[in-house]
Amino acid sequence: MYKVLKATFITIWSLFVLFPIMWAITTSFKPESAVVNGATFIPFLEFQPSLIGWKAILPGPDSITNLITPTLNSFIVTAGATAISLIFGSLAAYGLSRFTYGWKNYSNADIIFFFVSQRIMPPVVLAIPFFLLLKELKLLDTHLGLILVLTSGLMPIVVWLMVDFFNALPREIDEMAMLEGCNPIQAFFRTILPLSKPGLTVAGMFCVIFGWNDVFFALTLTATKVLTLPVAVIALNGTVTPYWILAASTVFSIIPLVGLAFVIERFLSRGNLGGAVR
Amino acid sequence: MAKITLSNIGHSYNKDKDQSTWALKPLDMVWESGKTYALLGPSGCGKTTILNTISGLVTPYQGRLLFDDQDVTDIPTAQRNIAQVFQFPTIYRSMSVYENLSFPLVCRGWKAEKIKARVHEIAEILDITDKLGRSAVKLGADEKQLISLGRGLVRDDVSALLMDEPLTVIDPQSKFELRKKIKAINKINNLTVIYVTHDQYEAMTFADELLVMSFGEVIQRGTPEQLFEKPNSKYVGNFIGSPAMNFLPVEAKSNEIYFGSTKLKTGSANAQTQGKAMEVGIRPEYISLATGAGENVIEAELLGHDDLGSVRVLKCVSGGFPISVKIPRSQGLPAGKSLLLKLPAEKTWLYQDGHLA
Numbered sequence A: 001m002y003k004v005l006k007a008t009f010i011t012i013w014s015l016f017v018l019f020p021i022m023w024a025i026t027t028s029f030k031p032e033s034a035v036v037n038g039a040t041f042i043p044f045l046e047f048q049p050s051l052i053g054w055k056a057i058l059p060g061p062d063s064i065t066n067l068i069t070p071t072l073n074s075f076i077v078t079a080g081a082t083a084i085s086l087i088f089g090s091l092a093a094y095g096l097s098r099f100t101y102g103w104k105n106y107s108n109a110d111i112i113f114f115f116v117s118q119r120i121m122p123p124v125v126l127a128i129p130f131f132l133l134l135k136e137l138k139l140l141d142t143h144l145g146l147i148l149v150l151t152s153g154l155m156p157i158v159v160w161l162m163v164d165f166f167n168a169l170p171r172e173i174d175e176m177a178m179l180e181g182c183n184p185i186q187a188f189f190r191t192i193l194p195l196s197k198p199g200l201t202v203a204g205m206f207c208v209i210f211g212w213n214d215v216f217f218a219l220t221l222t223a224t225k226v227l228t229l230p231v232a233v234i235a236l237n238g239t240v241t242p243y244w245i246l247a248a249s250t251v252f253s254i255i256p257l258v259g260l261a262f263v264i265e266r267f268l269s270r271g272n273l274g275g276a277v278r
Numbered sequence B: 001m002a003k004i005t006l007s008n009i010g011h012s013y014n015k016d017k018d019q020s021t022w023a024l025k026p027l028d029m030v031w032e033s034g035k036t037y038a039l040l041g042p043s044g045c046g047k048t049t050i051l052n053t054i055s056g057l058v059t060p061y062q063g064r065l066l067f068d069d070q071d072v073t074d075i076p077t078a079q080r081n082i083a084q085v086f087q088f089p090t091i092y093r094s095m096s097v098y099e100n101l102s103f104p105l106v107c108r109g110w111k112a113e114k115i116k117a118r119v120h121e122i123a124e125i126l127d128i129t130d131k132l133g134r135s136a137v138k139l140g141a142d143e144k145q146l147i148s149l150g151r152g153l154v155r156d157d158v159s160a161l162l163m164d165e166p167l168t169v170i171d172p173q174s175k176f177e178l179r180k181k182i183k184a185i186n187k188i189n190n191l192t193v194i195y196v197t198h199d200q201y202e203a204m205t206f207a208d209e210l211l212v213m214s215f216g217e218v219i220q221r222g223t224p225e226q227l228f229e230k231p232n233s234k235y236v237g238n239f240i241g242s243p244a245m246n247f248l249p250v251e252a253k254s255n256e257i258y259f260g261s262t263k264l265k266t267g268s269a270n271a272q273t274q275g276k277a278m279e280v281g282i283r284p285e286y287i288s289l290a291t292g293a294g295e296n297v298i299e300a301e302l303l304g305h306d307d308l309g310s311v312r313v314l315k316c317v318s319g320g321f322p323i324s325v326k327i328p329r330s331q332g333l334p335a336g337k338s339l340l341l342k343l344p345a346e347k348t349w350l351y352q353d354g355h356l357a
Helices: A002-029 A031-034 A052-057 A068-097 A106-118 A123-136 A143-168 A171-179 A184-197 A197-213 A218-221 A229-235 A243-274 B047-055 B097-106 B113-127 B143-155 B172-189 B200-206 B224-229 B234-241
Strands: B002-009 B024-031 B036-040 B062-067 B082-085 B161-166 B193-197 B209-214 B219-224 B246-249 B251-253 B255-258 B263-264 B278-282 B298-309 B312-318 B321-328 B338-342 B351-354
Touching: A002 A052, A002 A243, A031 A243, A031 B224, A052 A243, A068 A106, A068 A143, A068 A184, A068 A197, A068 A229, A068 A243, A106 A143, A123 A143, A123 A218, A143 A197, A143 B097, A184 A197, A184 B097, A197 A243, A218 A229, A229 A243, A229 B113, B024 B047, B024 B062, B024 B219, B036 B047, B036 B200, B047 B082, B047 B161, B047 B193, B047 B224, B047 B251, B097 B255, B113 B143, B143 B172, B172 B200, B193 B200, B209 B224, B209 B234, B219 B224, B219 B234, B219 B255, B224 B321, B234 B278, B246 B263, B246 B321, B255 B278, B255 B298, B263 B298, B312 B338
Parallel strands: B036 B193, B036 B209, B082 B161, B161 B193
Antiparallel strands: B002 B024, B002 B062, B209 B219, B246 B278, B251 B255, B255 B263, B278 B351, B298 B312, B298 B338, B312 B321
């Protein structure tokens, strides 16, 4: 009885979660007629699949917009911000995990909270300061400008996750490395980092997801020369909403993340996390 | 190898001004090059703090540390060239056994062929040559500890080898083997070794000198024999030896010592005896069963005995105070409950307020 209930619940929940995605996928293959005349679900039975939505977003004769360049932009911005956040975030986290910093009554815990508090602030508060800052630095509408702004939001996540991860690694490992002749930086790169792949993977995944999906800063700080994928997708909306094109572009823009999720899931389940705990 | 000098070294983890709370109370000590020392004491008595101070993992709150004549107090751990083995095996999980053993040499920028030769030499001594290619994570606890030890030994120029209860996690059978290996290695390399343990047998089998510690202070320093024969305090008498030393409260009357109504002679020169709690201490090993009254013979009642293989420990009580007596098994158990115990004067020491008079 309990099992049946559980299975029922899981089924309903899965449908609830997957339904929008399934709907987006089917809609992306619908012609206009199948969208505007009431809801249809089953291809070939209720509607004839068509590639009109996909043709509109990919290069070709029927293209109304080209999503390849925004994809590249998104890729550059996400990869850049993730790399910077991981490198400097994990270094900061290692320092906060292993050494004591302080000024008056403030100590490591306060510094960590300071990092995390960057995420408490609503991004809209930062829009104007960032705009003025980037304008001053001549970085408006550039890859680097957006990378730096995103990094300021992603680094706290990395620091926060990695401090906990490093705290869980036995301190004796880096003490031993220092006894054997490493300075703290060498100890980190040679002994701690190789053990930190699972933590870095998780932190990196968060960075990629947040970076890839960022609309707000991309919309306010870049838009013309550096058009990112989410902004390009939004721009497709017109007075008459072309649902089939929007659905196709949405599906198109989540493909890289879904692919990444599969890769990472395999990587994590290979027991890499298992070795992370003493 | 280096002579290690602790000059007024003291440490407080929370930087408390009150010295009585310090993890390590100010201490002056010299450790000679090439000798093996054991730090002995209960958990939390400051043994590990001393080790970490020497290796630089802890910077002492006060005092200076010298290797030979060089002041190393402010020199970072990496440059002190100390080998340390921790209580729990510490291995680099991402590396193979070979990589683990070669790591300290790689850090020092040795040439590849030289590293290979040295690693194989150490692996030979530790008898792990066949495991060099394996991943270090997959080994058992005792093998991991061997590798930790090997990493300490692979450098041929270490200032000292510090071992912090290295055999705690090892099962008893491997313990014996490992102990033998450690001893052999100490002999070969003529290292300055500081060995922390709370196991007195381990300490006594390893060390040239023992240091008994309590609450951040060194209570007594000496050879195993000195500590056993003439402990300088009740604490050491209780800590070293199994069963512990017997202590009997005594009274002084006109420069003579009485236990109840029996006059006792002791090996201690009679000291000032006014207003102090006085006790005599004697090892259970030195008490013998007497057949008739005589000098230093007291009456006791036998309560029971523990059988320890070749010896028996008789549990007695005299004047309401417990006394343990160790007799060889061949002697047989005494008939009857009433015993006469002979306390040889030259093995009986007088203690005042817990300290040797």
